[in-house]
Amino acid sequence: MNTYLIKNATIINEGKQFVSDVYIKNQRIEKIGTSLNIPGVKEINAEGKYLFPGFIDDQVHFREPGLTHKAEIYTEAKAAVAGGITSFMEMPNTVPNTLTQELLADKYAIAAQRSLANYSFFMGASNDNLEEVLKTDVKNVCGIKVFMGSSTGNMLVDNEKTLEGIFKNAPTLVATHCEDEATIQKNLQIFKEKYGENLTPEMHPLIRSEEACYISSSFAVDLAKKHGTRLHILHISTGKETFLFQNDIPLKDKKITAEACIHHLWFSDEDYKTKGNFIKWNPAVKTASDRDQLLKAVLDNHIDVIATDHAPHTLEEKLQTYAKAPSGGPLVQHAFNALFELYHQGKISLEKIAEKTAHNLAICFQIKDRGFIREGYFADLVLVDLNSAYEVNKSNILSKCGWSPFEGQTFHSQITHTFVSGHLAYENGTFNENKLGERLSFER
Template identity: 65%
Template sequence: MGTILIKSATIVNEGKQYIADLFIQNGLIVQIAPSLNVAADREINAEGLHLLPGCIDDQVHFREPGLTYKGDIASESRAAVAGGITSFMEMPNTVPNTLTQELLENKYQLASQKSLANYSFYMGVSNDNLDEVLQTDQKNVCGVKVFMGSSTGNMLVDDPKTLERLFNESPMLIAAHCEDEATIKSNLNHYKQLLGNNIPLRLHPRIRSTEACYLSSSMAVELAKKNGTRLHVLHISTAKEVSLFKSELLLADKKITAEACVHHLWFLEEDYQTKGNLIKWNPAIKKAEDRDAILQAVLDGTIDVIATDHAPHTSEEKAKPYLEAPSGGPLVQHALPAMLELVHQKKLTIEQVAEKMAHNPAICFQVEKRGFIREGFWADLVLVDLDSPWKVSKENILYKCGWSPFEGETFQAKITHTIVSGNLIWADGKIQSNQTGKRLSFER
């Protein structure tokens, strides 16, 4: 592991911007100062560039094992570091579902050999594996994941007794996908009676409705308050849900937190007309007032984290009729550029992007020595040129599935360098090293 000296970067960290040099040794940020004169194996001239802490994405689906024709740990982590995401937390709905400690550890072994980014994996919850879940080591696993709505395989948890016991006994963070299954089924049956199987995509947000989201989110919040549970509700998609997360507490003191995803901050249901199934997600993209309320909740601190819910599918799968096409899409390569586009549009500040995509995930999950640009912390860093326009195209998409909902979009900001645990992994538009990332650890 070589030393790196970054010169004259505009550092964006903890609500401030300032120009400084930064020295990396043994994977760590050793020194930050206005001017450093030290010998280094590699020197990066960062004049005119902004240096942000590497993004920590708390919700991705990298599809390995079992679904690797869509994506895998190597391909998707490569796309992630190209997009300035230096750490990810991956979901358990792979094949087989990650429902045992052995299967969980198998994924860590795969990542140790394949992932260019730092990594952690959620333990999955089903209706009948709670004893296994409670064995999870909270110091080296990011959390447990519960699907309180439709999911893959045996991962829909709809048994009230299981949910009650999970929220009562889990010592670690519970990340929840909240959509009420009974409401979704009722809505779907209603439209099937009217239209048969020829349901148009535009009805997706009516089937996976605001009511379905709110019923499930409010139940999760109620269970968490009752049991004192550490709850993190994923991908808020409605204005109505925002009220559930109002709090006067500092983030580090919150027991209940929430996440917004890039697609719910960018797209509107009108975009189904042009993007089709490429923007079919669960929860669904909804109305302009929902998007605006989510953004406002991000700005005022009601919603704590911005993530991706990266979930690649093949173009062939996405080309199927609405009822057959899977939900989800690839986002890790384009999430940070998209949020920096909102900076150009003056909807966010660059300091807020660093807060919501790096600082706050680190605080929420109590990630050890990551998420901030501080001496003594791991060197997870991304250099950005805010004024280097580029267009998303098939030629520069790195996802294994080969497509992006942002294809054709021109972003003003370009990722120029990504450093993961002190190793320069991405620069000059290409991968520079196959050095793998590290397993995340947690201060719990």
């Protein structure tokens, strides 16, 4: 098995910074200590660099099967690893939608053959597959995904009786996309009556409005409280929604948790003028005030985790008119860089980044032996040079779609090494694909 000794890294872990060595053996962290001397292993000089637990991304769309003209598990997992993401959880709105246990197993089989990163896949819920949902193996599947608002694919769950059944009987964590469809359709009709077919990206956050998000999120919270559901609300996009969540109890005791995404922490509605459809997501990027409140909620623990909602589409698809262009964009390669940029701006600490991208994911999803730099845990590790600048451009974008909403952005930090389950999968721009990622397991 591969063995490595990382020397003199500044470790960011569990609220602390300290300089130490890390010995990796048989996929796991064998020893953490100073002045370690292990004969016959590959040494990595990490002096001046920062060692983080690998980013666990609880919301990606890798488009396989059925939409592989946009992305594949193989290509996007590689982009993720280059971006410091060592584990991902992928969504069920592929083609066909992941609505049976057999289709879910098919995705795991693809990942086992093709994913450089560790992986898990959500079981999808629809208006009529509750029986299949209830068969989900809670120890080997990250959760159940419910679209309480329409997005890419046709998986809207809007039957209240069905929702009651899911929330009441779900055997594990339920993750929701929350936007009220009736409100969105009403807003869309108003804008169509006023502007006809001349809708623009700037209208997106007004059509998919704060009201649409809050109505749906508050409904989900009420349902979860009624049934005692373990609820996780994805991609919160408004300041108003952040007050639906508690920050006065330990995360391990929370039944209702929330996620913020990189694009909602970085962009605002002012950016539609220059970025247009390239920042068209569902839920929409909203105001600068919303963006600032989301970051505040991340810092004060109303919001528990940070993710990407990586959802690539082809350049040709995004260059269509607003009404025709699909929502979503690629983010896994640059999410960590964006957070480090916020660190350089004095907006978030390195310790908080590790907490919200790794520690809290492990706690929220009860992931076995990952998310922390601890002896005995899997060596999912990311080494970062916080003082190495580079510009995002088409020549260094790894996602299959070939574009990024961060094109032209200069980041002042670079990921130099990524270990996935003890395997050095990425080193200074070069991939080693001799060993693939592992399926995540859960202590439930």
